[in-house]
Amino acid sequence: MDAIVQWFVAPLQYEFMVKAVIVSGFVGLVCAVLSCYMTLKGWALMGDAVSHSVTPGVVLAYIFNLPFALGAFVFGVGSVLAIGFIKSKTRIKEDTVIGLVFTGFFALGLVLISKNPSNVDLMHILFGNVLGIPNGDVIQTFIIGSITLAAVAVLRKDLLLFCFDPTHARSIGLNTTALYYILLTLLSLTIVVALQAVGIILVIAMLITPGAIAYLLSDRFDHMMIFAMISGVISSVLGTYLSYHLDASTGGCIVVLQTVLFILTMIFAPKHGLLVKMRSEAT
Amino acid sequence: MVQRSFSIQVENVTVNYNGKTALHGATLALGEGTIAGLVGMNGSGKSTLFKAIMGFVTPTSGRVLINGLSIRSAQKRGLVAYVPQSEEVDWNFPVSVADVVMMGRYGHMNLLRIPRATDHRIVAESLERVQMTEFRNRQIGELSGGQKKRAFLARALAQRGTVLLLDEPFTGVDIKTEKAMIELLIELRDMGHTILVSTHDLTSVSTFCDQVVFINQTILAYGATQDVFTQENLNRTFGGVMPKLQFKKSQ
Known part of the structure; x- marks a missing residue:
């Protein structure tokens, strides 16, 4: 028992660990909230695209000494607009367009990083650096994350209706085009928030795994949201501890934990789990 | 001058999708308290007409009015309610x-x-x-x-809403439920609702719809069921690929 307490308490004597635990817990929360909409809307690929596309924005922001969030946001939304533009103006299918745009943006980011090696650490952009997060970035993360949470809190039901039945939403006068861009903007903001903790490669896991876990556990959206938040926060916090004790990549530990949680849920979920399904098929 | 107001008024509406005409010169007027069956083949423009009535497509010419109001203000008031197909x-x-x-x-x-x-x-x-x-x-x-x-x-x-659009409401529904739904639709009609039902089920059209609308790229004919539900209109709508239908004696 004492060993377990020590496992959690001992690392907190370091200020960087206190910060890291709080930031990653918060990031886990924001991502989990968005993940419910991502999984229900089927936007996993879109999330992946946006997260890769922010790379050049982050590099440029560092080069010009602007807040990294600003650069990331501009390029995140830019990629979405580019995808929408190419899709509507050409005959190319959406998944091809998404693949085309995000790899293009990402490659541009790599070129920019390689030309400015002293300013930016590629590994931090790709894989996050929550254990070494500067105070300024902590504040940025909390401001942007809080804006995202507030926006979802206000538009929760409209966004849900938009995911579930956009036709009905439109027929009762909701502006579904606006909701589409709002959801994409929230996605971009969340990716910005998560950048520091897990990096752009793994952010997509934070944006779909908690939602997927919760989707298997619940048939009500409100419950799904709660399950997603619990699994998101727990895996982020535990993952951060794990990375400290194992001296391993933080983003990696968080996402591995999430994946383990997902596998357990997939097998043992009370209603939609594999065991229950197998048992009901056997009888 | 007293303007006669219709619940659904489609005036000479033409809709183009990517240079293709999905609906041309469609005109339709349905008054309060009617159940109208929308009859046409797949790709005949049924769903385009629904979209035009819900304001999801902007006609290249013509206009749609709901209770005499523009689509936008009808949406704001929630006048048009849509019951989707199960597959959607x-x-x-x-x-x-x-x-x-x-x-x-x-x-x-x-x-x-x-x-x-x-x-x-x-x-x-x-x-x-x-x-x-x-x-x-x-x-x-x-x-x-x-x-x-x-x-x-x-x-x-x-x-x-006072205008109800139902897209293939009876597919995958047992007879008992279909009967109950029709009873409910008739009740709603008697309360003054205007109901437009797209359906493949031609036999039921003649039993519960008091109006029929035939569509094939344009609205071929519409009016009271006993007047327009004729083999000739069915042939025009389905281009002769339709199986023969048993008509009631009243024809």
């Missing part, structure tokens, strides 16, 4: 029957969509109306085909 719905979505019906009330709520007592009362009434009260807490995927339809019909009722 994600039945695994984590919402209950009551949640879905409450979605009919969103247009009447404040920005946060917090239901008031009135909203709860109307949802309860709408569920009662379609005899779905006992299933109110079911996840929508756990319903039978007929119950699914009734849940979405309840949403349309909760919306309190």
Whole structure:
């Protein structure tokens, strides 16, 4: 028992660990909230695209000494607009367009990083650096994350209706085009928030795994949201501890934990789990 | 001058999709308290007409009025309620029957969509109306085909629209539910609702629709069932690929 307490308490004597635990817990929360909409809307690929596309924005922001969030946001939304533009103006299918745009943006980011090696650490952009997060970035993360949470809190039901039945939403006068861009903007903001903790490669896991876990556990959206938040926060916090004790990549530990949680849920979920399904098929 | 107002008024509407004409010169006027069957083949422009009435496509020419109002103001008032085809719905979505019906009330709520007592009362009434009260807490995927339809019909009722659009409401529905739904539609018609039903089921059209609308790229004919539901109009609509239909003696 004492060993377990020590496992959690001992690392907190370091200020960087206190910060890291709080930031990653918060990031886990924001991502989990968005993940419910991502999984229900089927936007996993879109999330992946946006997260890769922010790379050049982050590099440029560092080069010009602007807040990294600003650069990331501009390029995140830019990629979405580019995808929408190419899709509507050409005959190319959406998944091809998404693949085309995000790899293009990402490659541009790599070129920019390689030309400015002293300013930016590629590994931090790709894989996050929550254990070494500067105070300024902590504040940025909390401001942007809080804006995202507030926006979802206000538009929760409209966004849900938009995911579930956009036709009905439109027929009762909701502006579904606006909701589409709002959801994409929230996605971009969340990716910005998560950048520091897990990096752009793994952010997509934070944006779909908690939602997927919760989707298997619940048939009500409100419950799904709660399950997603619990699994998101727990895996982020535990993952951060794990990375400290194992001296391993933080983003990696968080996402591995999430994946383990997902596998357990997939097998043992009370209603939609594999065991229950197998048992009901056997009888 | 007294202007005669129609619930659904489609005036010479032409709709183009990517340079292709989906509907041209369509004209239709349906008054209050009618059930109209929309009859046409796949690709005949049925769903384009629905979209035009809901304001999802902008006609290249012509206009659509709902109760004499523009589409935009009709949407603001929630006048047009749409009951989707079953295939359009994600039945695994984590919402209950009551949640879905409450979605009919969103247009009447404040920005946060917090239901008031009135909203709860109307949802309860709408569920009662379609005899779905006992299933109110079911996840929508756990319903039978007929119950699914009734849940979405309840949403349309909760919306309190006066114009109802039903897209193939009887596919995958047992006879008993179909009868009950038709009874409900007739009740709504008698209350003054205007109901447009797209359907493949031609036999039922002649039994419960008081108007029939024939569509094939344009509206070929519309009017009272006994006047327009003729073999000739059916042939024009289906281009002769239609099986012969048994007509009632009244023809």
